[in-house]
Amino acid sequence: xxxxxxSTRKRTEDFCAPLSIEDYTPQxxxxxxxxxxxxxxxxxxxxxxxxxxxxxxxxxYHPKFSFLFNSYYxxxxxxxxxxxxxxxxxxxxxxxxxxxxxxxxxxxxxFGGNTTSEMNGIFExxxxxxxxxxxxxxxxxxxxxxxxxxxxxxxxxxxxxxxxVNHFNEWISISEGVYEIGHQGEGFAYDNELGRHKVYIHDFxxxxxxxxxxxxxxxIEDGGYERFDLWLDEGWAWIQQNNIKxxxxxxxxxxxxxxxxxxxxxxVDGKGILSHINFYEAEAFAxxxxxxLPTEFEWEVASQQFQWGERWEWTNSAYLPYxxxxxxxxxxxxxxxxxxxxxxxxxxxSVATSPHHSxxxxxxxxxxxxxxxxxxxxxxKSK
Ligand SMILES: [Fe+2]
Numbered sequence: 001x002x003x004x005x006x007s008t009r010k011r012t013e014d015f016c017a018p019l020s021i022e023d024y025t026p027q028x029x030x031x032x033x034x035x036x037x038x039x040x041x042x043x044x045x046x047x048x049x050x051x052x053x054x055x056x057x058x059x060x061y062h063p064k065f066s067f068l069f070n071s072y073y074x075x076x077x078x079x080x081x082x083x084x085x086x087x088x089x090x091x092x093x094x095x096x097x098x099x100x101x102x103x104x105x106x107x108x109x110x111f112g113g114n115t116t117s118e119m120n121g122i123f124e125x126x127x128x129x130x131x132x133x134x135x136x137x138x139x140x141x142x143x144x145x146x147x148x149x150x151x152x153x154x155x156x157x158x159x160x161x162x163x164x165v166n167h168f169n170e171w172i173s174i175s176e177g178v179y180e181i182g183h184q185g186e187g188f189a190y191d192n193e194l195g196r197h198k199v200y201i202h203d204f205x206x207x208x209x210x211x212x213x214x215x216x217x218x219x220i221e222d223g224g225y226e227r228f229d230l231w232l233d234e235g236w237a238w239i240q241q242n243n244i245k246x247x248x249x250x251x252x253x254x255x256x257x258x259x260x261x262x263x264x265x266x267x268v269d270g271k272g273i274l275s276h277i278n279f280y281e282a283e284a285f286a287x288x289x290x291x292x293l294p295t296e297f298e299w300e301v302a303s304q305q306f307q308w309g310e311r312w313e314w315t316n317s318a319y320l321p322y323x324x325x326x327x328x329x330x331x332x333x334x335x336x337x338x339x340x341x342x343x344x345x346x347x348x349x350s351v352a353t354s355p356h357h358s359x360x361x362x363x364x365x366x367x368x369x370x371x372x373x374x375x376x377x378x379x380x381k382s383k
Contacts, residue, residue: 027086158262
């Protein structure tokens, strides 16, 4: 696990290689965090939950860093407001790296000695937490560069993350019956996946492939964003209030759609996989097709039979606890459970997800209006 730790920490820092010092600090949206803050926060996680409680005579790096880098853990104490993460001109980027390396040295000391299963469990959560932030770093940087008036490029070749659909044009048929849902076995899983339980599923079909950009262009050209009958009430209010007429990163130039990628503005590839749409858009598109989104249970049952992992797929399931859901005692009990309100489940994984981070039972979740992740659509239909 120590090796996994070292490679994960290095991978995070590798993401920063294309950045200038100025790129580390701005916060361009409430839901997107600056790179500097995320470098500090992922480090704070290991310091708070492992070094302080388990490493004898550990001296914290800085007495104010817990205030700066605590995200949402009420058990740990007061913290900087979420919308103020971009005001951290200090500590300097250099000092945040020093903090990282100080914590790395002490983690190596702690896990170079005898460990307990409790410590190992927290260590695994800490590494998975940093992997989750790696995905957020990519998507937060994408939003930051997009908001720049010159649409700055993060990295040459960054557009390769957009990907292509396979055009299987096939449907997978699943028979009705009782299915088991949730994680089982030895491997790591978050608490929200545990509590394997039975679910009754009716006959349905699910697409073997993602919705493509061409598919979504047809929706737009058919007046998809102007037809109230296609939208959930909240979704219709969202597009009215925000004057939404296209996916987040798209722009019409003459007759052509272009999109912002990590490699800068590029022509929208019709065969590319649709991305960066929110739940409302996904739901309206499915309705326009005379179909629907799968539930998270349908997705989990069918996912053995299709390729996934290039887009987080919106499901039509609210993010709720499984039967028997239990949270851990203390601060780590705040990791997932307290967010089971007003959010939708996404399944799969994306091109920005850290390697081997996701699995068939993984439950991602976001509020329905968010579209800055690599989110897409897989259609389903009842029989
Ligand atoms: Fe976090």
